[in-house]
Amino acid sequence: MSGHVRQARVRLPLPRIFPVGCYAGRARVLVLRSALGYRRSWPVLVSGFFEPVFYLFAMGQGLGRLVGDLPGPDGAPISYSAFIAPGLLAASAMNGAVLDSTYNVFFKLRYAKLYDAMLATPLGPTDIALGEIGWALLRGGLYSLGFLSVMGAFGLLGSPWALLALPSALLVGFAFAAVGMAATSFMRSWQDFDLIQLVIMPMFLFATTFFPLGVYPRSLQLVVESLPLFHAVELMRDLTTGVVHAGLLVHVGYFVVMAALGTIVAARRLRALLLC
Amino acid sequence: MSALRPVSGKYGYGHTSHSLVGFVRPPGYRRAVSEDGFNSGSENGAVLVKARGLSKRFGPLEAVRGIDLDVIRGEVFGLLGPNGAGKSSAMRMLACVSPRSAGSLHVLGMDPDVDGPAIRARIGVVPQLDNLDVDLSVRENLQIYGRYFGLSRARARQRAAELLRFAQLADRADSQVESLSGGMRRRLIVARSLVNDPELLLLDEPTTGLDPQARHQLWDRLYQLKQHGVTQLITTHYMDEAERLCDRLVVMDAGVIAAEGSPAALIKRYSTRDVLELRFASQVSRPTPTELAGFVERVEELPDRLLLYADDGEAALGALHRAGVRPRASLVRRSSLEDVFLRLTGRSLVE
Ligand SMILES: Nc1ncnc2c1ncn2[C@@H]1O[C@H](COP(=O)(O)OP(=O)(O)O)[C@@H](O)[C@H]1O
Numbered sequence A: 001m002s003g004h005v006r007q008a009r010v011r012l013p014l015p016r017i018f019p020v021g022c023y024a025g026r027a028r029v030l031v032l033r034s035a036l037g038y039r040r041s042w043p044v045l046v047s048g049f050f051e052p053v054f055y056l057f058a059m060g061q062g063l064g065r066l067v068g069d070l071p072g073p074d075g076a077p078i079s080y081s082a083f084i085a086p087g088l089l090a091a092s093a094m095n096g097a098v099l100d101s102t103y104n105v106f107f108k109l110r111y112a113k114l115y116d117a118m119l120a121t122p123l124g125p126t127d128i129a130l131g132e133i134g135w136a137l138l139r140g141g142l143y144s145l146g147f148l149s150v151m152g153a154f155g156l157l158g159s160p161w162a163l164l165a166l167p168s169a170l171l172v173g174f175a176f177a178a179v180g181m182a183a184t185s186f187m188r189s190w191q192d193f194d195l196i197q198l199v200i201m202p203m204f205l206f207a208t209t210f211f212p213l214g215v216y217p218r219s220l221q222l223v224v225e226s227l228p229l230f231h232a233v234e235l236m237r238d239l240t241t242g243v244v245h246a247g248l249l250v251h252v253g254y255f256v257v258m259a260a261l262g263t264i265v266a267a268r269r270l271r272a273l274l275l276c
Numbered sequence B: 001m002s003a004l005r006p007v008s009g010k011y012g013y014g015h016t017s018h019s020l021v022g023f024v025r026p027p028g029y030r031r032a033v034s035e036d037g038f039n040s041g042s043e044n045g046a047v048l049v050k051a052r053g054l055s056k057r058f059g060p061l062e063a064v065r066g067i068d069l070d071v072i073r074g075e076v077f078g079l080l081g082p083n084g085a086g087k088s089s090a091m092r093m094l095a096c097v098s099p100r101s102a103g104s105l106h107v108l109g110m111d112p113d114v115d116g117p118a119i120r121a122r123i124g125v126v127p128q129l130d131n132l133d134v135d136l137s138v139r140e141n142l143q144i145y146g147r148y149f150g151l152s153r154a155r156a157r158q159r160a161a162e163l164l165r166f167a168q169l170a171d172r173a174d175s176q177v178e179s180l181s182g183g184m185r186r187r188l189i190v191a192r193s194l195v196n197d198p199e200l201l202l203l204d205e206p207t208t209g210l211d212p213q214a215r216h217q218l219w220d221r222l223y224q225l226k227q228h229g230v231t232q233l234i235t236t237h238y239m240d241e242a243e244r245l246c247d248r249l250v251v252m253d254a255g256v257i258a259a260e261g262s263p264a265a266l267i268k269r270y271s272t273r274d275v276l277e278l279r280f281a282s283q284v285s286r287p288t289p290t291e292l293a294g295f296v297e298r299v300e301e302l303p304d305r306l307l308l309y310a311d312d313g314e315a316a317l318g319a320l321h322r323a324g325v326r327p328r329a330s331l332v333r334r335s336s337l338e339d340v341f342l343r344l345t346g347r348s349l350v351e
């Protein structure tokens, strides 16, 4: 039967990292499924766009009057709005990805038994992991595009390099979604999600989103510099202000590793949980 | 791959009672069941599921303890047993979503450990617990499920329309699944399991929790599938369901198979033709099994009644009456699989 041939062919892309039979190459059908499912709950989608925009107006315009200008990545002064906007861009890429890959995935995994239904088809755990991460990514990407447009409209994009902020936001979203999904696979109850908030919230506030790294003593700077959101904020801020240098590749590398590890752990954990 | 086979127009549905797009095999297809309903011919005897010493352990618990199964193309095969017998554990191994702990297993001639996705592409699964996609409508549930199997968008849409008709849900196509009744949800899950035109259908307790009318409706659908040669493996703890649907079944208890055969053969082998049920006003007026031994072949004591096994129940009742036995109520009925189970395990199927 041609079925054997099909399976053999589509199984090839990730042969070594994932055990045989874990990947049917149809992750995009899951993205399609999410898009269909969200059509009826579009207010949820829209609210995710406005959140960082509100932050930008409240903090940038309101608080910005009191703060004045801050030194930008290259030392030249930039407005407070221009300073926090890339931070908010990075944070919204993180938040969108984490929300989708944690609460939503947990519900589908433990309550709706949706992944069990999918595994009764040729789909494997890797299709599920990549498909769900892919949707989180797409959603985060749309928010980033929207927010970048707002930044452009308010003259907060200082350089054409800012266009690279969009693929960067996608990479950041991928990495956070993958790690979020991997973490979710270890959650036993809704209470455990407070732990995620405990990580996300301080990162949002302290990872140089709202003020520069220089305000910290050196010991705390080292802690902040290890946080993923710090790398995302730095990456976005350098790109939107046009301060492009080889150091940006370090940030990119950080997220590539984070995305790869997250995806592998997520797929393996799904396999252990669902195929037992 | 049969799931992707285009269905030609001449196998239209709805015109005759027996034709149903997707379930009618084209002329060249290996037919499972001959016209008279019996397996015949070379391909028809094909063994779709072959298990030997199949076992499943969860830590210290051995849920399935070395069972042998042969499911033959075209038949409806039953796994009858009480809750906790290991039916679902066995089904999950056959469905390639649970690796076996020991023994050998072949489904459609392939080993689930090696060819899981290839097997899953050609079987249909109705799980014990509802797992419909609550974010999607009834129609979308079928379409997206078809896409999981690799159907094209157009083919998935067409298949969904056919299956909505089959499941008698065409008028609810755009409803959200939460708004469906239990029976409708179950029919939708059965329809969903058919989206890839499977050669083998695994149904885990398909009618548990449904009201009598909904059960009959579902049985009717399953019977129609059988008419079209779809091989089915059904687990149940309802003896009436097993008796009604299954050509052959195994009685399963505590992870092992206690007996195997057709419902009629099992009843013939492990029970008498009739059963005489006697209820007494009090335990004092209730005769002991030894007192009754001379009148019938076998006596089972249940808390609320005695079951007396005899080939002629009426005659046995008359004889007991003449001997002065005065039950408060009596009933003569035909033996059922429930009696077989009681005989084999000493317990009732449904506690
Ligand atoms: N994933 C699991 N982990 C641990 N024990 C399980 C698991 N699945 C089933 N069991 C146990 O295996 C036994 C058989 O269960 P099951 O196969 O569901 O029986 P049935 O379907 O006949 O009711 C039960 O004792 C059940 O608690």
Ligand SMILES: [Mg+2]
Residues within 6 Å of the ligand: B087, B088, B089, B128, B204, B205
């Ligand atoms: Mg069960």
